Amino acid sequence: MPIRRICEVADCSFFTIDKNHRLVSFKVEAQNELDSFLIKSPSIGDLAVEIIAQKYRKNFQSLLIRCFGGHSFSIVQRFGIENTGDILLQIIFTPLFKAGQADQVLCTLINESDHSGSLKMLGEYSHLTSHELRAPITNILSLSTLANYQQLESFEVAKINQLLNDINLQALKLDGIIKMLNSMMHKPENEDLFTALSEKTDTNHIVLVDDDVITNRLHQMLIRKHYTEKKIALFNDPQIALGYIKEHQPDLILLDLHMPEIDGWKFLHMMEEHQIFIDVIIVSSSIDPREKLRAKSFMCVKDFFVKPLTAEKVKQLLED
Numbered sequence: 219m220p221i222r223r224i225c226e227v228a229d230c231s232f233f234t235i236d237k238n239h240r241l242v243s244f245k246v247e248a249q250n251e252l253d254s255f256l257i258k259s260p261s262i263g264d265l266a267v268e269i270i271a272q273k274y275r276k277n278f279q280s281l282l283i284r285c286f287g288g289h290s291f292s293i294v295q296r297f298g299i300e301n302t303g304d305i306l307l308q309i310i311f312t313p314l315f316k317a318g319q320a321d322q323v324l325c326t327l328i329n330e331s332d333h334s335g336s337l338k339m340l341g342e343y344s345h346l347t348s349h350e351l352r353a354p355i356t357n358i359l360s361l362s363t364l365a366n367y368q369q370l371e372s373f374e375v376a377k378i379n380q381l382l383n384d385i386n387l388q389a390l391k392l393d394g395i396i397k398m399l400n401s402m403m404h405k406p407e408n409e410d411l412f413t414a415l416s417e418k419t420d421t422n423h424i425v426l427v428d429d430d431v432i433t434n435r436l437h438q439m440l441i442r443k444h445y446t447e448k449k450i451a452l453f454n455d456p457q458i459a460l461g462y463i464k465e466h467q468p469d470l471i472l473l474d475l476h477m478p479e480i481d482g483w484k485f486l487h488m489m490e491e492h493q494i495f496i497d498v499i500i501v502s503s504s505i506d507p508r509e510k511l512r513a514k515s516f517m518c519v520k521d522f523f524v525k526p527l528t529a530e531k532v533k534q535l536l537e538d
Contacts, residue, residue, distance in 0.1 A: 257270070
């Protein structure tokens with residue numbers, strides 16, 4: 219589990235709690251620092267509230283129930299430690315989803331005095347929310363627009379539309395939570411990093427480079443729905459895509475960032491090494507502003523779009 223890996227790397231304690239409020243897994247660092255919060259050493263199968271000090275049980279139980287409802291919480295509690303003074307303990311409740319429902323809750327405890335461990339954990343957590351969680355959600359958001367396509371006209375469109383609408387609402391809710399969590403790690407952007415970088419040129423031949431086959435097909439369908447005359451080439455292998463680009467010199471490349479073996483950053487460096495000067499639009503699930511800033515350092519990158527592509531984004535891409 220990626221979140222457990224993060225907690226094991228960072229200097230913090232954590233408890234994974236199931237729907238019956240029992241411990242599934244845990245790790246406790248510096249037990250003596252938690253003595254004011256925990257009344258005993260935990261064991262697998264323990265009721266979570268039974269290891270918590272009596273004065274904190276009611277609030278802990280309330281937050282745990284709300285977290286199983288899909289909400290995330292972060293609170294800071296001051297504890298007095300004998301002979302060492304007070305410590306500030308950050309307690310984070312995070313729902314872990316399975317099949318669209320909160321299946322478990324991760325309770326993480328971080329000693330605020332340990333800034334290096336906290337920052338490392340928060341950085342990796344930011345990457346987790348930006349990529350591993352958002353990637354499948356962007357596909358759900360894209361799939362929810364399929365009712366626009368003619369292929370569905372022979373089916374019961376009303377029922378399909380209702381189903382897709384339900385999927386879209388849930389995806390938007392999850393996406394909003396993830397964006398909120400990510401915004402806690404970074405300052406909001408104050409300006410558009412890609413304003414007026416280049417003059418508008420005709421875009422008739424487009425190459426899509428993304429290791430996710432579904433994403434490529436969805437983007438192809440979306441572009442062709444509004445621009446049937448465009449020539450579109452799809453590649454889930456960046457190395458093969460580079461060979462095609464060298465030979466055919468397309469007008470525009472839509473490039474994903476996080477791909478195995480050859481990621482988007484390496485692909486951009488390979489383009490520079492081969493002296494390929496073709497406009498690139500980054501299309502990524504990432505909402506990390508540091509990656510948008512890094513993308514701006516490449517002369518060929520003209521914009522950075524966050525997945526999923528929409529009709530409005532495609533129009534901006536090909537017309538505005």
